[in-house]
Amino acid sequence: MGPLASELIRINSILLLIYSVYLLMSTRGNPLLNRLLAAVFISRVALDFITLIFISNYFSFHSKLIFLIPSITFLGPACTFFYVRTYLGDESKLHKWDWLHFLPSLLVFVNMLPALLSSSIEANGMAIANSLIFGSSSNRNLTLFMPLKAQLFVRIILTFLYFGFSWKILIQHLSQKSHQISWAIKYWLLFFLIVGSLLLIIASIGMAHLFITGSYFYTQLNRPMIALILIFLTIIYMLYPIWQPVVLYGNISFPEIMAVKANNEMKDMKSGVNTYEKVERIASFLPKEQIDNYIVHFGQFMENKKPFLKSDLNLALLARQLEMPEHHLTYILNHILKQKFRDCINGYRIHHFIKEYPAKSNEFTVDSFALMIGFNTKKTFYSAFTKETGQTPAAYFKS
DSSP states (O other): OOHHHHHHHHHHHHHHHHHHHHHHHOOSSOHHHHHHHHHHHHHHHHHHHHHHHHHOSTTTTOTTHHHHHHHHHTHHHHHHHHHHHHHHHTOSSOOTTGGGGGHHHHHHHHHTHHHHHOTTHHHHHHHHHHHHHTTOGGGGGGSSSSOHHHHHHHHHHHHHHHHHHHHHHHHHHHHSTTOOOOHHHHHHHHHHHHHHHHHHHHHHHHHHHHHHHSSOGGGGOOSSHHHHHHHHHHHHHHHHHHHOTHHHHSSOOHHHHTTSOOOOSOOOGGGTOOGGGSOOOOOOSSOHHHHHHHHHHHHHHHHHHOGGGSTTOOHHHHHHHHTOOHHHHHHIIIIISOOOHHHHHHHHHHHHHHHHHHHHTTTOOHHHHHHHTTOSOHHHHHHHHHHHHSSOHHHHHHO
């Protein structure tokens, strides 16, 4: 690869690194999304460094980087999947067992410890790295359980798997009418995965070339075309959020969106005032029109279908009945209606009880009617009634 192409790759790496630092330091948007995107870009920078280390003497005085950086590159595939999943799910933290996806990175670091600790690396790092890749038996003791060549192959396989899962959940999300996202976010995620997939294809070609010919694919390139393409894509990565800030700042962090208060108690129960008509809209990752539609649809469905009368109603079941993504329903309840799911359902049950029980008081006792409208225990009913009205049922109907 010519000196111009090498310099362009260095520029590309610096731009990505600056962008990553900005994302890590940013206090706006969803912090988890920012960190995941930064991790993806840092992984990309690590891959560029490996390329430069092997084709240029510029980094030759950092021979140990050859054996340290591979563990960083293993962060990229998992973080790509988490980024897409977190974006579509509006999540603020990873799931309980997601840390297991970072084990390959840790294992690669452990695998390369003998090479990192070897005294011969400083003087012969490049030669040793080449021998590790091409299977020289004299240096196999510098890895614990997997040669460097196998690590490169495993990373390609993992990347294909994670990108496959990422494309799957994105396509599933876009194919369902109830899963609506703004065009800016949709094209951002599509661009993000398309670029990553193209880079994966290039890396796969390079890996096949390495296994078949025993030489590095990039060293056969005498034109800076690929480097220019990489810089062009990096510039788009940086300019797109400037053009459409929603892709980085649309998911306002939860402390920020909580600033707008909503009424979480059903007041004026006797007059039949509906709490959900009082709810204030707040800025969110969802388009304003979709929030309006969700609130109207939710209110009409609850009033007309009365799913709360079923004692086994849960969040997942209600989301399916509403034909609404579960995480969207959670968002509407928790951050717009400012209620937990169970409190919201019990509120509807109490409202229904107050409206219907007087006409049926000759047929049913308070306790029996409460069990008929979805409450599993008398204790839950009395607790919910007192929470919603501030009175016991007996005191309420006497007033």
